[in-house]
Amino acid sequence: MTEKRKGARSIKDIPQDILEQLNRGDIETANLTEWLAVDQRLLLENLLQQNNRTVYLNPVLKSLAQLKKQxxxxxxxxxxxxxxxxxxxxxxxxxxxxxxxxxxxLVRCWSAYTIGRNNRLELKDKLNKIQSFASDSHFGVREICWMAVRPDISKNLTESLSILSEWAQHENEYVRRFASESTRPRGVWCEHIDALKQNPGSGLDILEPLRSDASRYVQDSVGNWLNDASKSQPEFVVEICDEWIRESPTKETRYIVKKALRTIKK
Structure with missing residues (x-):
């Protein structure tokens, strides 16, 4: 099973048969090294051949050729x-x-974009459809899916925060993490959400339920969320961290607070 493979540490060490299976779309990537090694054009060609959709290939390749940054x-x-x-x-x-x-x-990552960037879908429908990607077992899909819908979250912030505050109480840790990660004020590999940089308090309905979350995956995201906010609203973050430590002095909260204050305490 793919889950049991640790994957090679460098691209040159990936066995040829594994690389061929990855490029055919037969198996998942086991780590970031394999994820970076997949030839997405070859995977695309194989996917379209397998699904009798080769007519789609040239338009997609044309779009790729027009990319300024590859x-x-x-x-x-x-x-x-x-x-x-x-x-x-x-x-x-x-x-x-x-x-x-x-x-x-990687095909499921493409699929996340077909939802996140589908202008025929309302925000609520997009988020409903993206939730299965948010809970995906693969790290790459979970990371791409929030990026796919982030522009809509930013554009419809009030509605997004309302919906995602419910996700923050979901039984699945991956879904809870999506609620935090997708709304980070600064985020990674994405545009900032200026409204949350200036008024991070509007994100508290998402953060509060996660202040002592048992999942380290969630804790890291919440700590990073507050660290993002500390770069524009340090007083707010210090105040929230003090409050959390006072009201819930668990090891989980202490971990989040330490991560949240790392920029301030430099």
Whole structure:
């Protein structure tokens, strides 16, 4: 099983048979090294051949050729967007549905973009559909899916915070983490949310339920959220951290607070 593979530490050490399976979309990547090693163009070509959609290949490759900056993430996004365009143009909902449950994690990443950037969907529908990606077993899919819907979260912040405050109390730690990570004021590899940089208090409905979360994955995200906020509103963050330590002096809260205050205490 893929989950039991640790994966090579460098791209040159990936066994040829594993690389071939990854590029065919037969298996998931086991770590970041494998994730970076996949030839997304080759994976795309294999996917379209396997699904009898080779007519989509040239339009997607044309979009990739127009990218000014070619990184794993920009290629990932461009493929997802153009697959969405082709499916919409050809009324091909069946294909989009197949992508969402594909064995290859990078294909599911493309699928997340077909939802996050689908202008025919309202925000609530996008978030409903993206939740299965937020709870995906693969780290790459979980990371890409919040980036796919982040522009809508930022644009519809009040509604997003309302919906995601419920996610912050979800039984699945990955879903809880999405609520925090997707709304970070500064975030990683994404545009900042200026409203939350200036008024981080509006995110407390998401953060409060997570202040003593048992999951280290969630704790890291909450600590990073507050650390983001500390760069523009340090007094607010110090006040919240003091309050949390007073009201819930658990080891989980102490860990979050230490992470939250790391920039202030430099």
């Amino acid at each position: 990184t794993v993430n920009t290629i990932n996004e461009a493929i997802g967007l153009e697959l969405l365009n082709q499916a919409v143009k050809n009324h091909d909902e069946e294909f989009l549905s197949e992508l969402s449950s594909h064995p290859a994690d």
